[in-house]
Amino acid sequence: MTTRFSRSLVATFLALIAISAAEAASSWSFTAGGNESGVGNFGNTRSYTGGGDGGGVTVSAWSDTRNSPSGTQNAYIESAYLGTYSGGLGVTNRDGGTAGDTYEGTIQNTTSPGHTMDNSVRYDSMLFDFGAGASVALKTVTVGWWKTDSDLTVLAYTGSGKPTFLSGNVGYSSLLSNGWSVVKSSNSAHYTNAASGAASQSSNAAGYVPLSVNDLNISSRYWLVGALNTLVQSLPNVDTSKDFVKIAGVTGEYGRIPEPTSAVLASGGLLGLLALRRRRR
Numbered sequence: 001m002t003t004r005f006s007r008s009l010v011a012t013f014l015a016l017i018a019i020s021a022a023e024a025a026s027s028w029s030f031t032a033g034g035n036e037s038g039v040g041n042f043g044n045t046r047s048y049t050g051g052g053d054g055g056g057v058t059v060s061a062w063s064d065t066r067n068s069p070s071g072t073q074n075a076y077i078e079s080a081y082l083g084t085y086s087g088g089l090g091v092t093n094r095d096g097g098t099a100g101d102t103y104e105g106t107i108q109n110t111t112s113p114g115h116t117m118d119n120s121v122r123y124d125s126m127l128f129d130f131g132a133g134a135s136v137a138l139k140t141v142t143v144g145w146w147k148t149d150s151d152l153t154v155l156a157y158t159g160s161g162k163p164t165f166l167s168g169n170v171g172y173s174s175l176l177s178n179g180w181s182v183v184k185s186s187n188s189a190h191y192t193n194a195a196s197g198a199a200s201q202s203s204n205a206a207g208y209v210p211l212s213v214n215d216l217n218i219s220s221r222y223w224l225v226g227a228l229n230t231l232v233q234s235l236p237n238v239d240t241s242k243d244f245v246k247i248a249g250v251t252g253e254y255g256r257i258p259e260p261t262s263a264v265l266a267s268g269g270l271l272g273l274l275a276l277r278r279r280r281r
Contacts, residue, residue: 024052024053024253024254024255025052025053025139025251025252025253025254026050026051026052026053026055026136026251026252026253026254027050027051027052027249027250027251028048028049028050028051028057028249028250028251029048029051029248029249030046030048030059030084030088030089030144030247030248030249031087031088031144031205031248031249033048034046034047034048034084035047035048036084040107041081041107042079042080042081042094042107043060043079043080043081044060044061044081044082045058045059045060045082046058046059046060046082046084046089047059050254052254053254055130055131055134055136055254056130056131057128057129057130057131057136057250058128058129058131059082059089059126059127059128059129060079060082060126060127060129061079061080061081061082061091061092061093061117061124061125061126061127062077062078062079062080062091062124062125062126062127062165062224062226063077063078063080063091063093063094063095063122063123063124063125064076064077064078064122064123064171064172064231065078065080065093065094065095065100065122066078066169068169069169074095074122075169075171076165076169076170076171077125077165077170077171077172078093078094080092080093080094080124081093081107081110082126083107083110083115085115085145085246086145086203087144087145087202087203087246087248088142088143088144088145088246088247088248088249089117089126089246089247089248090115090116090117090246091115091116091117091118091124091125091126092104092105092106092107092110092114092115093105093122093124095121095122096109100121100122101114101118101120101121101122102114103115103120104122113147113148113244116145116146116147116227116244116245116246117225117226117227117244117245117246117247118227118242118243118244118245119226119227119228119229119242119243120242120244123172123226123227123229123231124226124227125153125224125225125226125227125229126224126225126226126247127163127222127223127224128222128223128224128225128250129221129222130221130222130223130254131221132221133256134221134254134255134256135219135220135221135254135255135256136219136220136221136223136252136253136254136255137214137217137218137219137252137253138154138156138183138213138214138223138250138251138252139212139213139214139251139252139253140210140211140212140213140250140251140252141154141191141194141210141211141213141225141247141249141250142208142209142210142211142247142248142249142250143194143195143196143198143208143209143211143245143246143247143248144202144203144205144208144245144246144247144248144249145201145202145203145245145246145248146195146198146200146201146243146244146245146246147200147201147244148200148241148242148243148244149193149228149239149241149242149243149244150193150194150195150243150245151190151191151192151193151194151227151228151239151241151243152190152191152194152211152225152226152227152228152243152245153189153190153191153224153225153226153227153228153229153232153233154183154189154191154213154214154223154224154225155175155176155180155181155182155183155189155223155224155232156180156181156183156214156218156219156220156222156223156224157179157180157181157220157221157222157223157224158179158180158181158218158220159178159179159180160179162222163178163179163180163222163224164178164179165178171231172229172231172232173231173232175224175232176189176232176233180224181218182216182233183213183214183215183216183218184213184214184215184216185215185216188233189229189232189233190228190233190235191211191213192228192239194211194245195208195209195211195245196209196210196211197209205248208248208249210249210251219253219255223250225247225250227243227244227245228243
């Protein structure tokens with residue numbers, strides 16, 4: 001009787017702890033809505049509430065526009081401007097003018113296709129942060145409006161703490177040695193033709209086709225999605241087409257990581273009930 005009681009009690013507490021770590025299917029749409037922080041400035045963010053379980057995500061834009069202290073041009077990743085447009089989220093980086101992309105450089109004067117996430121002159125990307133205590137196994141990425149080509153590079157952060165490029169000098173070429181991981185079983189960071197046959201330069205969200213990603217089922221708080229980036233990892237086959245894409249949405253399995261204090265409280269409660277049981281005997 002006592003053994004059965006103890007075992008059932010342990011199982012109950014383990015189940016209660018596991019509930020907070022359980023994952024649920026979620027989706028995040030970027031074709032409308034969202035709350036912007038840092039309006040009108042480079043380094044702004046946009047936050048969205050997910051459908052399904054309600055988990056939120058904060059999205060920011062990045063590009064390799066920062067020079068090194070020694071003067072090496074465009075050596076490091078730097079914050080860019082994340083815009084919301086017909087067809088999804090796009091990126092405007094800081095590097096314009098004759099030495100950069102003539103379509104970008106200033107938020108006010110960016111023109112099509114410069115406000116897409118692209119790899120023309122500089123490599124643009126978006127960081128998806130699902131929040132403290134959250135972990136998401138990304139399942140699909142949906143390209144909205146696109147032009148010329150629609151190849152993507154997708155990485156998950158599996159290191160400790162926050163991604164280093166958020167506060168330090170880090171280039172795309174060193175991401176895989178700074179806590180970022182590929183999520184394809186083929187060990188490739190790249191997904192070609194991510195628009196999956198959807199019409200080019202279309203603002204019709206009903207025609208967008210989700211791209212399946214992450215067959216390794218990696219779960220992380222941070223995800224980095226960018227236009228095809230050969231600085232991150234070389235591409236076996238030469239692809240000279242420039243990629244201009246907007247991101248219309250993502251889906252994933254969303255879960256909460258149990259806080260250490262919750263586990264401690266649960267285990268303390270279990271020990272207390274077992275002690276009470278012994279006293280009654």
